[in-house]
Amino acid sequence: MSQVIVRDVLGLDMTREIWSGNFEKALPISIQNFDLASVLPAVFYMFRRGFRRGKGNFLKTFGTTSGNSKEQPVTIERVTAKLLENNHFQGFDGETAQAILGDLLLCYCLENSKRELGRDKPIQRVAPAHYMASWVDLPDKVAHLRFVPESIVAILANQKGDFIQQNHEGDRTWFAVGRGFEDNVLLKVFHQGIVREGEMASLDSDRFVEDKPVSMDQLLMIRMAQKLLRAPEKLRGTERPTISNQRPISEKADGEFSEDMRRFIRAYAGIIPRHSFVDLLESCMSVGLITIISSVIEILFKWADTGEVPNKAEQKSASILIDCSNGVDRRLRTIAEQSMSDFMRRIERFPVVLMALRLLDFEARYDPKIKQMNIPTKPYATEWLNMLGKLLHKKNAGAEAIHYDLERKAQQLSEKLKKDYPDISQILSSEESLHNPVWRLAESLTSLQGRESTQANLIKLINSALLMGRPNGLASKRRIRYSDMLTSKKTREVRSLIFSDSVLDYLVHLHVLRSGNSSGVRSLSFKEFIDKLRTRYGFYVDVAPQGMTISNELLQANRVFLERRLRDLGLLVGVNDAEAMKRLHPRFEPVNGGENGMD
Numbered sequence: 216m217s218q219v220i221v222r223d224v225l226g227l228d229m230t231r232e233i234w235s236g237n238f239e240k241a242l243p244i245s246i247q248n249f250d251l252a253s254v255l256p257a258v259f260y261m262f263r264r265g266f267r268r269g270k271g272n273f274l275k276t277f278g279t280t281s282g283n284s285k286e287q288p289v290t291i292e293r294v295t296a297k298l299l300e301n302n303h304f305q306g307f308d309g310e311t312a313q314a315i316l317g318d319l320l321l322c323y324c325l326e327n328s329k330r331e332l333g334r335d336k337p338i339q340r341v342a343p344a345h346y347m348a349s350w351v352d353l354p355d356k357v358a359h360l361r362f363v364p365e366s367i368v369a370i371l372a373n374q375k376g377d378f379i380q381q382n383h384e385g386d387r388t389w390f391a392v393g394r395g396f397e398d399n400v401l402l403k404v405f406h407q408g409i410v411r412e413g414e415m416a417s418l419d420s421d422r423f424v425e426d427k428p429v430s431m432d433q434l435l436m437i438r439m440a441q442k443l444l445r446a447p448e449k450l451r452g453t454e455r456p457t458i459s460n461q462r463p464i465s466e467k468a469d470g471e472f473s474e475d476m477r478r479f480i481r482a483y484a485g486i487i488p489r490h491s492f493v494d495l496l497e498s499c500m501s502v503g504l505i506t507i508i509s510s511v512i513e514i515l516f517k518w519a520d521t522g523e524v525p526n527k528a529e530q531k532s533a534s535i536l537i538d539c540s541n542g543v544d545r546r547l548r549t550i551a552e553q554s555m556s557d558f559m560r561r562i563e564r565f566p567v568v569l570m571a572l573r574l575l576d577f578e579a580r581y582d583p584k585i586k587q588m589n590i591p592t593k594p595y596a597t598e599w600l601n602m603l604g605k606l607l608h609k610k611n612a613g614a615e616a617i618h619y620d621l622e623r624k625a626q627q628l629s630e631k632l633k634k635d636y637p638d639i640s641q642i643l644s645s646e647e648s649l650h651n652p653v654w655r656l657a658e659s660l661t662s663l664q665g666r667e668s669t670q671a672n673l674i675k676l677i678n679s680a681l682l683m684g685r686p687n688g689l690a691s692k693r694r695i696r697y698s699d700m701l702t703s704k705k706t707r708e709v710r711s712l713i714f715s716d717s718v719l720d721y722l723v724h725l726h727v728l729r730s731g732n733s734s735g736v737r738s739l740s741f742k743e744f745i746d747k748l749r750t751r752y753g754f755y756v757d758v759a760p761q762g763m764t765i766s767n768e769l770l771q772a773n774r775v776f777l778e779r780r781l782r783d784l785g786l787l788v789g790v791n792d793a794e795a796m797k798r799l800h801p802r803f804e805p806v807n808g809g810e811n812g813m814d
Contacts, residue, residue, distance in 0.1 A: 248675035255343035265393035271352030271447030323432035465510035472503030482805035522604025687717035
C-alpha cells in the first residue's frame with residue numbers, strides 16, 4: 216500500500232530506484248545476509264572465466280531420479296548414488312559404505328540447507344575444497360551471494376575502467392582474470408591436478424590428470440565436477456554477466472584488504488595445511504569485509520554532516536572493544552557487548568543516509584548540467600559523492616532547483632499519506648524539525664519501507680561479514696532477558712566481538728611478515744601487535760574505544776587474556792615478564808613473506 220502511494224507521487228522510475236536498501240556507488244554489496252563460506256567457489260569461477268556465473272548442470276545431474284525427468288531437490292544420498300554409477304569408486308557397494316561416502320561429501324564438499332545434518336536434506340552450498348568447486352552452481356543463483364564475490368574480485372584484480380576485463384599476457388598482477396592458474400595466486404592454491412586442454416574460454420577445458428596425487432576431499436570434489444561435464448555458462452537474462460568494477464567508498468580499507476589477502480596467500484599457501492589455510496582465508500575475508508563495511512558507515516556519517524568524503528588518510532573504521540577472554544570473563548563480555556551495542560545503535564540511522572544518497576543520486580543523474588560534468592563513479596565514486604554532498608548542503612549552483620523539486624514531492628506525498636500514515640505525513644510537512652527536504656523524504660521513505668526491516672537487513676549483513684558464531688569467525692551472540700517499568704520480561708540478542716583461535720592465527724601470521732621487498736618474518740612485539748589491531752582495523756584491546764569509560768583494571772585483564780591465549784596457541788614467546796621480551800612468532804614459517812615490487 217505505502218509503495219503504491221509513493222509510486223503515484225514520485226513516479227515509477229524514481230520509486231524503482233530508491234525503494235531499495237542499497238547504494239552500490241558507496242557499498243557494492245547488497246545489504247542483506249549472505250554466506251561468506253560460499254563465496255570462494257564463485258570467486259574461483261569469476262577469476263577463471265572473467266564474468267559472473269550462470270546456470271550449470273548440478274541440479275540437472277544430481278536432482279533427477281532414474282526414470283523421472285522432473286528435477287528434485289539435491290541431497291547427499293542422490294549425489295552419492297550418482298557418483299557410484301561409474302568405476303571411479305570401488306568398495307562402496309554396501310549400505311554402510313555408501314553412508315560413509317555420503318558423510319565424506321557432507322564433511323568436506325557440500326553443506327545442507329541451514330547446516331542441518333543428515334543425508335536426505337536439501338544441499339545449500341559447495342565448499343572450497345578444490346578449484347573444481349567452481350563447476351558446481353551452488354547457490355543456484357550467484358546473486359544470492361549479495362555481490363560479495365564480485366566485490367572481492369574487483370578489489371583484488373585492482374583494474375581501471377567500469378568493468379573487470381580479461382588480463383593480457385604479461386600484465387603485472389597477482390590476481391589475473393581470465394588467464395591460466397599460474398597467473399593467479401589464489402587459483403594456484405586450489406587447482407591441484409588440473410590442467411587446461413583446449414581454448415581458454417572453453418567450459419570443459421579444465422581437465423584432471425589422473426596420475427596426479429590429490430587428497431580424498433579434493434578427489435571427491437573433482438569426481439563430482441566431472442559428472443557435470445563442464446563449468447556453468449556465464450550469467451544470462453536480465454542481469455549483466457560482466458563483473459562491475461565498482462569499489463567501496465572506503466578506499467583505505469579496500470587497499471588494506473587487498474594487501475592483506477595478497478601477502479597472506481603468497482606467504483602461506485604452500486605451508487599451512489590446506490584445511491587450516493581455508494579457515495584462515497575465510498577469517499581473512501571476514502576481517503577485511505567487516506573493516507570495509509564499518510569504514511563505509513563511518514565515511515557516510517561524516518558525509519552526511521559535512522557533504523564530503525574524508526580523504527584516504529583520514530578514513531577510519533568503527534572502534535569496537537574485543538572480548539579477548541572469548542566470553543569466559545563475565546565483566547569483559549559485558550563491556551564488549553556494550554561496545555558492540557553502542558555501534559549497533561549508531562548505525563540505526565545508516566539506512567536513512569543511504570536513502571538520502573539514492574534520492575540525490577536520482578535527481579543528479581537526470582540534471583542536464585550535472586550530466587555534462589561527466590563525473591566518474593568507478594572504480595571509486597568519491598567525486599560523485601562529494602558532488603551529491605554539495606547538493607545536500609546547497610553548495611552547488613543547481614542545488615536550489617533540486618531542493619525545490621524534492622520539497623514539492625515531499626508536500627505532495629504528505630497529502631497522500633495524511634489519512635493512513637499521519638505520523639509520516641507530519642514529518643514530511645514539518646519544515647521546523649527538518650528544514651532540509653532531502654532528510655525529510657529520506658526519514659519518511661525509510662519509515663514507509665519499514666524501519667525494523669531495513670535495520671534487520673543491515674544487522675544480517677554485519678552478522679554475515681563477522682561469520683557470527685562460527686569457529687573461524689569474529690563475533691558471537693547470545694540472548695538475554697530484560698525488563699523495564701512498562702513491560703514484562705522480554706529477551707533480546709546481544710553481540711560481542713571476539714578473537715577466535717582461527718582469527719588469532721591469521722592476524723599473527725599476517726603481521727609478522729616483513730614488508731617491502733624482504734622475505735620471511737620479522738620480530739613483532741606484543742605491544743606492536745595490539746597497536747596494529749587498533750590502528751588498522753579498529754579492534755581495541757587495552758584502550759577504551761571513544762565514548763566509553765572502562766577501568767584500567769579491566770583493560771589490562773583483557774590484555775592478559777590475549778597474551779595467555781597467544782601463548783597457548785604457540786604464537787607468543789618470551790623468557791620473562793618484560794614487555795620488550797614478549798615477541799610474536801608464527802607456527803608456520805613462510806617461504807616468501809614479502810613483496811617483490813609488483814603492484
